[in-house]
Amino acid sequence: MGVMRIGHASIKVMDMAVAVKHYENVIGMKVVHTDPNGNVYLKCWDEWDKYSLILSPSDRAGLNHVAYKVEHDADLDVLQQRIETYGSKTEMLPVATLPFVGRMLKFNLPSGHEMRLFQQKEVVGTDVGSTNPDPWPDGLKGAGAHWLDHCLLMCPLDPEKGINTVADNCKFMKEVLGFHLSEQAVVGPGGSIQIAAFLFCTTKPHDIAFVGAPTMGLHHVSFFLDSWADILKAGDVMAKNRVKIDVAPTRHGITRGETIYFFDPSGNRNETFAGLGYLAQPDRPVTTWTEDSIGRGIFYHHGEATESFTTVYT
Amino acid sequence: MSPSAHVPRSMSARTVSPCSVTLRQTGETYVCAAGETLLQGMLKLGRRGIPVGCVNGGCGVCKVKVMRGRCLKVGAVSRQHVTAEEEARGVTLACRAAPQTDVEVEVIGKMQRGFVNLIVGSGPAAG
Incomplete structure (x- = not known):
């Protein structure tokens, strides 16, 4: 049980069009979703969850939050209790606060950075699939980052x-x-x-x-x-x-x-x-x-x- | 990694002639070719301490105040580092400003101390 891995990062960008081009053409990610507020969601080819990067339009650069994925839904309740007992405030954000994501436990690290934990995110599979997969997909752009x-x-x-x-x-x-x-x-x-x-x-x-x-x-x-x-x-x-x-x-x-x-x-x-x-x-x-x-x-x-x-x- | 690539062509096309830049704290002068940013020109001084960071308007280390003359803004400047009020007083980031006339500039960003001390500080200038 507990935290499995990094889930996504939400970062601020000052020019969405050039930011998207960068993460597509240099990193090699693919855009999977754009929400009504103009946030753009991207995924690397070797990731199986829906997205790992959110680009958020802003007048500055920097991090909005970083999210990690837990193994079981009940972990969110256990960890909420632990974080509160440790002395930090938490908030359980309802399902679909972020598209394709279940409830999220939101809190701040002692440094002030916002961190979120979640268990559910839509699973779309890697670009090579899970049945008799090739080691890498065709049509990769840029660096072709895995994750x-x-x-x-x-x-x-x-x-x-x-x-x-x-x-x-x-x-x-x-x-x-x-x-x-x-x-x-x-x-x-x-x-x-x-x-x-x-x-x-x-x-x-x-x-x-x-x-x-x-x-x-x-x-x-x-x-x-x-x-x-x-x-x-x-x-x-x-x-x-x-x-x-x-x-x-x-x-x-x-x-x-x-x-x-x-x-x-x-x-x-x-x-x-x-x-x-x-x-x-x-x-x-x-x-x-x-x-x-x-x-x-x-x-x-x-x-x-x-x-x-x-x-x-x- | 020539920083000249970071100037949008449509912007650089608007500037017509080279401009002279004077750095207030050190007295150094350099020339920006048409369309070059203050930071690209500053790099030609060829010395240590030039406040080169992200070169994309986000990190704020090349923050400057334009004391005299006029610059063209060639891209977004992070509001975390330059407020609207500061911008109105001529504060900007050297990576986002292309001089349109001869200008005098004061370096005020995070790397300012190293930048100035190499030339006018108490210690020996590092090569």
Whole structure:
């Protein structure tokens, strides 16, 4: 029971037409629905639920909410009770608050980000189906991403004022939602300040990540690719489409993932992320990156984080 | 990853001649070719500290105030970073503004300290 995986992210975009083109032609998603308010819903080919991304028209960029899927409907009641007992307010949104989705449990993480949990979303199947499937479908566009993999949220951190919502979120995700910590980055005397936390509920190295920042925000939403070759092809796709690349193809020390960071047309950071990294298990010892090696943890080859990586987010 | 690709053609076609840009805090000057944004031109200074973020109007790190002269808005600017009131006073994002005349600009975004200190700060200028 409990949380299974990321379900969808709802993000704000400032020009819907160019945003849709980006997620179709660069990421390789397909539009599955547009609602009367102009929100556009998209899906990756290897996902079986109706959608994993909601683009929402706005005068700014950033995250509206991120949603995770639970295994059983009754999990929503159990988790609501746990979250309330922990001291956070919740709201059960009725069926069809979002199209094709059942009731949703809405609450805020200690960092302030809105999170939702749901159990029902219309199942439409992957693009190769479930009977004698081919390994990939014809007609894929762009990077041909398999699925929305994870998100990284920027969380208010001010050690001098005793504020560390990275640590607060980590504790909440572990103790209330049943996630496990796979890796962390620590700084300060004796490594006492947790400035980054990577947590999983599947068997991948992370399903959500938190990094300390002056203000709350979205660092990136990430889309899964199989391999390093797919990452390099995705880089070609970005160049062909004149996408602003933030960090060219490289490898993370943290999670061992292969990566490109780039921006959607509203400035929301995207990642194409390849490799399953390692088998994440509840009893796997937590990997810790110390202050002197955080650069290698973030970008393993180059060994240092660029300024834009830590200061630029929406 | 030439940022020039981010300027819509219909916008760039409207500007007719190169414009000179003066950075108030550092005294540096550079030229924006017709249709280039303030940020694309600034990159030609070829130094560290240029506040390059998403280059798409969303992240706000290239926030500037146009003190003198006129710019054309070439795309959406996030209201999270530039309020309507600020915009009315000449505040915008350098990635979304193409100069139409010679302009003088003050850099006020999140990366401003690094941008200015490299040139006029107390420490040695980093190469």
